[in-house]
Structures are given as C-alpha cells and as structure tokens.
Amino acid sequence: MTKTNLSLDAERLWADIMRLAEITDPARPWTRRSFTALFLEGRAWLAKRFAEAGLVTRIDTAGNLIGRLEGLNPALGVIAIGSHSDSVPSGGRFDGMAGLATGLEIVRSLRDAGIRPQHTIEVVDFLAEEPSEYGLACIGSRGMGGALDARMLDLTEPGGEKLRDALRRVGGDPDRLAEAKRDDVSAYLELHIEQGIVLESRALDVGIVTTIVGVRRIEIIFQGEADHAGTTPMALRHDALVAAAHTVAAVRGVAEQLAAEGADYFVATVGILNVEPSASNIVPGRCRLIIDARSTAPALIQRFTETIDRESQAHAAAARVTRASFTIVSDGPPVACDENLRSALRQGARDLGLGETDLPSGAGHDAVYMSRICPSAMVFVPCRAGKSHTPEEWAHRDAIAAGAEVIFQALRELDQTLR
Amino acid sequence: MTKTNLSLDAERLWADIMRLAEITDPARPWTRRSFTALFLEGRAWLAKRFAEAGLVTRIDTAGNLIGRLEGLNPALGVIAIGSHSDSVPSGGRFDGMAGLATGLEIVRSLRDAGIRPQHTIEVVDFLAEEPSEYGLACIGSRGMGGALDARMLDLTEPGGEKLRDALRRVGGDPDRLAEAKRDDVSAYLELHIEQGIVLESRALDVGIVTTIVGVRRIEIIFQGEADHAGTTPMALRHDALVAAAHTVAAVRGVAEQLAAEGADYFVATVGILNVEPSASNIVPGRCRLIIDARSTAPALIQRFTETIDRESQAHAAAARVTRASFTIVSDGPPVACDENLRSALRQGARDLGLGETDLPSGAGHDAVYMSRICPSAMVFVPCRAGKSHTPEEWAHRDAIAAGAEVIFQALRELDQTLR
Numbered sequence: 133m134t135k136t137n138l139s140l141d142a143e144r145l146w147a148d149i150m151r152l153a154e155i156t157d158p159a160r161p162w163t164r165r166s167f168t169a170l171f172l173e174g175r176a177w178l179a180k181r182f183a184e185a186g187l188v189t190r191i192d193t194a195g196n197l198i199g200r201l202e203g204l205n206p207a208l209g210v211i212a213i214g215s216h217s218d219s220v221p222s223g224g225r226f227d228g229m230a231g232l233a234t235g236l237e238i239v240r241s242l243r244d245a246g247i248r249p250q251h252t253i254e255v256v257d258f259l260a261e262e263p264s265e266y267g268l269a270c271i272g273s274r275g276m277g278g279a280l281d282a283r284m285l286d287l288t289e290p291g292g293e294k295l296r297d298a299l300r301r302v303g304g305d306p307d308r309l310a311e312a313k314r315d316d317v318s319a320y321l322e323l324h325i326e327q328g329i330v331l332e333s334r335a336l337d338v339g340i341v342t343t344i345v346g347v348r349r350i351e352i353i354f355q356g357e358a359d360h361a362g363t364t365p366m367a368l369r370h371d372a373l374v375a376a377a378h379t380v381a382a383v384r385g386v387a388e389q390l391a392a393e394g395a396d397y398f399v400a401t402v403g404i405l406n407v408e409p410s411a412s413n414i415v416p417g418r419c420r421l422i423i424d425a426r427s428t429a430p431a432l433i434q435r436f437t438e439t440i441d442r443e444s445q446a447h448a449a450a451a452r453v454t455r456a457s458f459t460i461v462s463d464g465p466p467v468a469c470d471e472n473l474r475s476a477l478r479q480g481a482r483d484l485g486l487g488e489t490d491l492p493s494g495a496g497h498d499a500v501y502m503s504r505i506c507p508s509a510m511v512f513v514p515c516r517a518g519k520s521h522t523p524e525e526w527a528h529r530d531a532i533a534a535g536a537e538v539i540f541q542a543l544r545e546l547d548q549t550l551r
Numbered sequence: 552m553t554k555t556n557l558s559l560d561a562e563r564l565w566a567d568i569m570r571l572a573e574i575t576d577p578a579r580p581w582t583r584r585s586f587t588a589l590f591l592e593g594r595a596w597l598a599k600r601f602a603e604a605g606l607v608t609r610i611d612t613a614g615n616l617i618g619r620l621e622g623l624n625p626a627l628g629v630i631a632i633g634s635h636s637d638s639v640p641s642g643g644r645f646d647g648m649a650g651l652a653t654g655l656e657i658v659r660s661l662r663d664a665g666i667r668p669q670h671t672i673e674v675v676d677f678l679a680e681e682p683s684e685y686g687l688a689c690i691g692s693r694g695m696g697g698a699l700d701a702r703m704l705d706l707t708e709p710g711g712e713k714l715r716d717a718l719r720r721v722g723g724d725p726d727r728l729a730e731a732k733r734d735d736v737s738a739y740l741e742l743h744i745e746q747g748i749v750l751e752s753r754a755l756d757v758g759i760v761t762t763i764v765g766v767r768r769i770e771i772i773f774q775g776e777a778d779h780a781g782t783t784p785m786a787l788r789h790d791a792l793v794a795a796a797h798t799v800a801a802v803r804g805v806a807e808q809l810a811a812e813g814a815d816y817f818v819a820t821v822g823i824l825n826v827e828p829s830a831s832n833i834v835p836g837r838c839r840l841i842i843d844a845r846s847t848a849p850a851l852i853q854r855f856t857e858t859i860d861r862e863s864q865a866h867a868a869a870a871r872v873t874r875a876s877f878t879i880v881s882d883g884p885p886v887a888c889d890e891n892l893r894s895a896l897r898q899g900a901r902d903l904g905l906g907e908t909d910l911p912s913g914a915g916h917d918a919v920y921m922s923r924i925c926p927s928a929m930v931f932v933p934c935r936a937g938k939s940h941t942p943e944e945w946a947h948r949d950a951i952a953a954g955a956e957v958i959f960q961a962l963r964e965l966d967q968t969l970r
Binding site for chain 1: 639640641681682688745746747748764766768776777778779780781782783784785786787790792793795796797799800803806807810811817818819820821822823824826828829830831832833834835836841843845912913914915937938939940941
C-alpha cells in the first residue's frame with residue numbers, strides 16, 4: 133500500500149454514525165447501554181456493515197466485536213482501529229461511534245481503491261467502554277490488554293447478574309479470557325470527539341493526544357440510623373446524608389484548589405449519591421457516593437485521596453455516623469501515547485493542511501488498555517461547546533471526516549514503516 | 552354501656568399485631584406499602600378479623616376500611632377508633648397496626664362481655680397514612696376530613712399511575728369522594744407508639760398528646776448541566792449536586808439553630824435526594840430534594856422556609872446552576888387535640904393507676920385530618936429507644952395493652968357523657 137491521493141467518503145462515514153444513533157432507547161435518546169437488547173441490536177447492525185465492507189467478523193472471548201482485513205504480510209501483525217458502540221444513559225451520538233465509523237470507512241475506502249495493505253487491519257468495537265451496570269468500564273479493552281481479572285468477572289449489576297454471565301450473553305467466553313489477550317498488534321489508533329473545548333476555542337482541526345488522564349474511583353459509604361424524621365430531635369440524629377453532603381462539598385472545594393495550582397490537569401466529581409431508605413419522613417440511614425478523580429499527575433490524585441479520606445472521616449464524626457467504607461474501587465494511572473504513532477498522526481495532519489495541537493485527554497479511553505499490549509495513539513476532533521455524555525453532544529460531519537483522514541494518512545504511512 | 556372492671560385480652564391484641572406483620576415484603580421486612588398487592592393482602596386479613604369481631608365492614612369512597620358496630624342510640628353519632636395498616640419501606644410492625652389492633656380488641660371485648668354501647672363504634676384503617684408513592688400522606692383521613700381535593704387525585708407515582716386510578720384499584724371511588732366526608736362522628740381516638748424517647752426515658756406508661764406538629768414539605772430542584780466528568784474543567788461546571796449538597800448542610804444547620812432556641816419543638820430533614828443522570832463519569836445535571844420541616848409553632852416553620860429559600864438560591868448561584876423549583880408541596884398547620892377527650896384519657900390512665908404525661912407529637916397522624924370534622928385525641932405508648940420507621944421498631948406487649956386499656960376506659964366514659 134502506498135500513499136496516494138486517496139480520500140474517504142465523508143458522507144458514507146457520517147451516514148453510519150447517524151444510522152447507529154437511531155438504535156436508541158426512544159424514551160431517552162441517545163441511550164444504548166452495554167449488555168442491553170439495544171446494544172446487541174446495534175452490534176448486529178455493525179456486524180452486517182463490517183461484513184459488507186469485506187471484513188471477516190467475530191466476537192472475541194472478551195466480548196469485542198472485531199472485523200478483520202487480512203494483510204499481504206501477516207508477519208507484520210495487526211494495525212487496530214477502534215472505539216465503542218455503547219453509551220452512557222442519555223448520552224450522545226458521537227462518543228465511540230465516530231471512531232468505529234472511521235475504522236469502517238478506512239477499510240471500505242481501501243477496498244474501493246483495490247488496495248490491500250501490508251498489515252492486517254482490524255476494526256474493533258470494544259465491549260462496554262462506558263461505566264457499565266456492573267461498575268466497570270473498558271471491559272473489552274481490559275480483556276484484550278490482559279487486564280480483566282476473575283474478581284472483575286464476579287461484579288454484579290443491581291438486578292443480580294454477574295459480569296461473567298453477562299459476558300457470555302453477549303458472545304464472549306469468561307472461561308477462555310486469556311485467548312482475548314493479544315500479542316500480534318503492532319499499533320492501535322483511535323479517533324474520538326474531544327469532549328472538551330480546547331479545539332473549538334482555538335479553531336483547530338485535530339488534537340494529537342499526549343497523555344490520557346489517570347482515573348481513580350473512590351466509593352464512600354456512610355452508615356447512620358434510619359430514624360423517624362418527625363420524632364427524632366436534631367441533637368439525637370445519625371444522619372448519613374449530612375456526612376455525605378459535606379463530603380460532596382469537600383470534593384468540590386479540594387478539586388478546585390488542585391486544579392487552580394495549574395501545573396497539571398485535575399478534576400473530581402461526585403456523580404452518584406444514593407440515599408437509603410429515601411423517604412421524606414425518614415432520616416437517611418445510609419448513603420453511598422462515588423468520587424471520580426482524574427489527573428495527568430498521579431501525585432495530585434494521591435494528595436486528593438488523602439485529603440478526602442481525612443475530611444470524610446471528620447464529616448462522619450461530626451454527623452455522628454460511621455464511615456463504613458472508603459474504598460478505591462478502580463485506579464488507572466495516566467497513560468502516555470506512543471511517540472512514533474503521534475508523529476505519524478502529526479505528519480498526516482500537516483500533509484492534509486490541518487490545524488493540529490498536542491493535548492491531554494481528560495476522559496479515559498480503550499487506548500489506555502491497548503497501550504499495555506501495543507503502541508497506541510489517539511486523534512481528537514472538536515465537538516460543539518465541548519459537550520459530551522449528553523444528548524446535545526454534536527460534531528460536524530467535516531470535522532469528523534478531517535480527523536478520519538488524519539488516521540487514514542497515518543495508517544498508510546505506518547503500513548510502510550511499522551515493523 | 553357502663554364502666555365496669557372489663558379488661559382487654561392483651562394476648563389477643565398482641566397476636567393480631569404479630570400476624571399482620573407477617574404480611575411483609577420478605578426482602579425487606581417490615582414493608583407493606585400502601586396500594587401494593589401486599590397492602591391489599593393485609594387488608595383482606597383485617598377485613599376478615601373485623602367481620603369475626605361482629606363488625607359490618609365496608610370500604611368508603613376515600614379507600615378507608617371501616618368496621619362498624621351499631622350503637623343503641625344512633626342519634627349520638629359515631630365514636631371512631633383507628634390508625635393505618637400501611638408502612639414505610641423497611642418500617643416497623645407497630646406504627647399504625649398497634650392502633651388498629653386496639654380498636655379491634657375493644658369491640659371484641661365489648662362483644663365478649665355482651666355489652667352494646669350507646670354510640671356506634673367504628674374501627675377505621677385509614678388509607679395510606681405514610682407518604683405514598685404518589686407523594687401524599689394521610690390520603691384516607693384527608694378524604695374523611697374533606698381535605699382530599701382533585702389536584703391531589705392527579706398526583707402520579709413514578710410508574711405513571713394517577714392517585715385517582717390507584718384509589719379505584721383499592722376499592723375507593725374518586726368520583727364520589729364527597730361521600731367519604733363525615734358529619735356524624737362525635738369523637739376520634741387513636742393509640743400510637745410514641746416514636747420518640749420521652750416516655751421510655753421517664754418510665755411513663757402513656758402520653759396524652761397535646762399538639763400534633765405542623766409538617767411542611769418543600770421540594771427544591773436544581774438544574775445544571777450534565778457534562779463529561781473527565782473533560783469539563785472545574786471552573787466551567789454547572790454541577791447540580793454541589794448546590795444540593797450545600798443546601799442539605801444548610802437545612803441541618805438552620806434546623807439545629809431553631810431547635811436550640813428551645814421554646815418550641817423544631818426538626819427538619821432531607822430524606823430524599825435524587826441525582827440525574829447518576830453516573831460516576833457525568834457531572835450531575837439535575838438534583839431534586841425534599842425537605843420535611845416540623846414544629847409545634849407555625850412561625851418557626853415560616854422562618855425556616857424563608858432562610859432556606861435565601862440559602863438555596865445563593866448555593867445555586869455559587870454553583871452556577873438554576874434553582875428551577877422551590878415549592879411547598881404540602882403544608883399542614885399544628886393541630887391541638889380536643890381538651891374534653893384528653894381529659895377523659897387522662898382520667899382513664901389515672902383510674903388504671905398508670906403513669907401519664909402530656910406531650911406533643913413530632914409525627915403527623917390521621918388525627919390531624921379527623922380533627923377537621925370531630926373532636927380528636929391520641930394516646931402514645933413507649934417504644935424501645937424511640938425507634939420507629941425502621942425494622943428494629945419495638946413496643947412491649949404490656950405497654951400496648953396498657954395504652955389500649957386507657958382508650959377503652961375513656962371510650963366507656965365518653966359513651967355515657969358525649970352528646
């Protein structure tokens with residue numbers, strides 16, 4: 133395969149994104165949660181599109197949907213292009229799908245031009261990149277990267293199903309997970325919407341990702357006493373929500389402080405807060421909250437954790453409740469993207485006359501786990517007002533096409549140079 | 552009917568309480584939520600017990616289950632004894648049922664002794680005394696007191712059913728609600744567990760309720776923006792939970808202050824806090840909380856409301872979110888119990904050689920709405936550690952029997968004197 137003036141079909145790429153978006157929970161677009169019937173419907177459609185593009189399609193034991201185009205020189209290994217087709221509840225149409233459609237359009241364009249690459253190309257729809265009902269994100273890429281362990285397979289969703297059984301239900305095989313781990317991938321490339329406002333605000337076409345933030349999730353449980361809200365005097369209460377509320381305020385305060393230091397990127401969020409028993413006339417007896425802390429600097433995440441550990445303990449004592457749990461439920465360090473791939477992507481953007489910049493990713497991605505088994509890199513494209521994980525999420529057709537062209541350009545370069 | 556040495560059967564009274572308790576959601580005892588299949592199962596059992604006691608049983612148009620023993624002199628009107636058979640989620644076995652079993656045991660004892668009262672006696676199981684899924688408490692007693700209006704009938708539970716239809720489902724008739732309002736009741740008496748620690752800590756047998764606190768419920772909704780928790784810098788967030796958390800802290804702080812003033816009883820609670828979309832990696836876009844404020848003094852509830860109105864507005868501004876709603880969803884003023892009935896109850900306790908005291912009720916009760924149509928009064932019996940609305944709720948067999956004897960004694964006195 134040589135570099136030519138080959139170009140992708142922007143309209144065909146866009147049509148795939150719009151078509152998959154229609155497979156949504158109609159009550160709350162755009163929702164296609166991993167492991168649901170809708171998710172499987174989306175995948176059936178994707179598998180059909182993969183096959184139409186001439187790809188040999190399969191589901192690996194970690195539940196990833198893979199379309200494969202055999203290369204001329206199998207010894208060179210695989211260049212994988214991927215992302216994910218699942219969404220958060222009431223999410224967007226682009227997060228995940230833009231990257232999948234990019235991979236699909238690239239292999240279609242190669243086929244239309246009658247070009248057979250040296251490397252085998254795989255388009256991968258990673259299973260459950262978004263936090264799933266089982267309390268775990270990036271399930272498929274963890275599997276491919278060899279980071280999905282038996283403890284994780286025992287995670288259970290609120291309805292009682294274990295991840296192990298859910299994985300079987302979507303075509304994976306929890307008993308043969310080791311087979312999903314790959315040692316034949318030479319490079320992983322992913323296009324994604326930025327989910328931030330840097331590219332839009334600077335009117336740039338693409339971002340070449342330098343580092344993907346580390347993400348630590350902490351679960352805190354406060355245990356108080358569920359007393360009658362009318363007859364329990366203020367001085368005798370053990371109100372779990374009071375401790376939780378002060379902790380939410382502390383998370384915000386500490387995060388603002390660490391972000392303001394400016395040297396490294398830092399954000400922290402309480403996105404889940406459950407109150408039990410949740411009745412207007414009962415003092416909350418138990419509260420559970422999940423903190424999501426992210427940074428390009430592990431030291432900041434550690435400082436944050438220690439401060440919130442102390443503060444939540446103090447707020448529990450002040451509310452006369454027990455801090456029943458302070459648990460780091462998941463912890464991924466920051467991951468640097470591969471310099472060689474970044475340079476191919478940068479060159480691709482320059483050859484195409486596009487405005488590009490280096491930037492960190494505040495969001496986790498499947499590339500985090502792929503980087504455990506192969507050089508990995510990402511291209512960001514601008515999205516309107518930085519909005520993501522919300523129905524208003526939007527990226528322009530031409531913006532996605534430009535990013536996809538950068539990956540296409542880099543792929544053709546890497547197909548020649550990558551050994 | 553004359554006063555005699557008649558005594559109730561404490562064991563039979565206790566057995567009824569224990570037997571109804573068994574009709575519970577097995578996954579979370581003791582739960583028998585109004586309008587559920589379990590609730591109807593409990594009522595079917597109660598209706599059978601009513602009939603066995605010789606009561607003529609019916610359900611009125613407000614959904615109250617009523618057992619009636621016709622008096623010798625119908626012109627004297629009805630003496631009603633009642634409470635409720637529904638529970639909060641994971642509630643207790645005594646809140647409500649102790650009062651129903653008291654009424655039932657009193658009519659059984661009269662029948663066993665071959666005594667026919669002058670007044671007609673009704674035992675009433677009021678519909679949905681606890682806050683229901685429709686966002687309303689005391690549904691049946693509101694109906695009997697003429698305080699259930701068309702707006703309330705349009706309230707909808709999360710599954711989409713209107714209260715109007717639910718009422719029909721349990722045997723009421725929303726189109727003929729006016730028929731439930733009574734003008735023939737001469738007195739209403741209710742036994743209830745104290746749900747507080749005054750009686751236990753002072754080793755007293757019964758409390759004669761002076762005033763039932765006023766209860767105001769306020770709904771606050773904060774509307775922010777559901778952004779990506781990884782890519783939205785702290786300075787650009789519109790986090791609805793941050794405003795809600797500061798408001799929860801304010802409710803606690805202001806309530807502690809008002810309670811500490813000491814002249815009047817005051818408590819306030821946030822028992823419900825919903826976060827949307829509730830995902831660990833999404834900044835909360837919307838939060839709804841319900842505040843429950845109670846006092847014997849309307850002025851304190853008003854001061855509290857005004858302070859929280861100001862503070863929640865300020866917390867919304869600080870978090871850069873909108874306070875989309877600050878709504879008083881229900882508002883009941885404090886209600887004084889009838890002096891004549893209280894004096895009969897006090898005399899009854901003294902005749903029985905029991906230790907008694909006057910005390911306010913921090914909990915709302917059906918007596919609040921009954922007092923709109925007739926003189927009403929309540930007797931409290933001690934419960935262990937003041938615990939209520941929790942599975943550990945406990946009252947001794949003899950403590951309940953003593954309170955029931957006080958009502959029985961007063962009933963026989965009032966049957967002679969009440970015109």
